[in-house]
Amino acid sequence: MCRFGIAWIRDHAAVQKTANKPVVIEEFGVSIANQSEVYPYWLNEVLSSGLTGDAIWQSGSYLSTGPSPNDGFTYYPNGTVYQLVKGYAALLKLRG
Numbered sequence: 001m002c003r004f005g006i007a008w009i010r011d012h013a014a015v016q017k018t019a020n021k022p023v024v025i026e027e028f029g030v031s032i033a034n035q036s037e038v039y040p041y042w043l044n045e046v047l048s049s050g051l052t053g054d055a056i057w058q059s060g061s062y063l064s065t066g067p068s069p070n071d072g073f074t075y076y077p078n079g080t081v082y083q084l085v086k087g088y089a090a091l092l093k094l095r096g
Contacts, residue, residue, distance in 0.1 A: 002037070002038050002041050005028065005030075005042045005045075008025075009025065009045045009049055010049060013049035013051050016050065016052070022052035023051055024051070024055065025046070025053075025054045026054065026055040027057050028042075028056065028057060029056055029057030029058065031072050032070075032072060032073065032074070032075070036084075039081055039084055040084060043088040046088075047092065053092060058073050058074040058075075059074070059076075060074040060075060061077070062076070062077065
């Protein structure tokens with residue numbers, strides 16, 4: 001799973017270079033059980049690949065009625081993946 005994602009990211013980065021256009025990869029993710037293991041590798045690959053950016057499939061929220069729906073791929077603000085994504089976003093922003 002992790003290798004497939006890295007190959008997918010690299011393929012999109014190659015398209016970006018060939019087309020000389022910005023590419024944002026979207027709607028990708030892994031199950032909650034694998035997020036802490038997989039996302040560090042995938043996000044580091046996005047940073048090093050030169051891709052313009054990305055959007056993980058689903059970020060959850062806590063609403064007055066409770067947590068937003070969880071399809072098994074959602075990460076929430078109180079989880080470790082949220083902190084990982086937050087730090088990654090800061091690095092992506094610094095890259096310009």
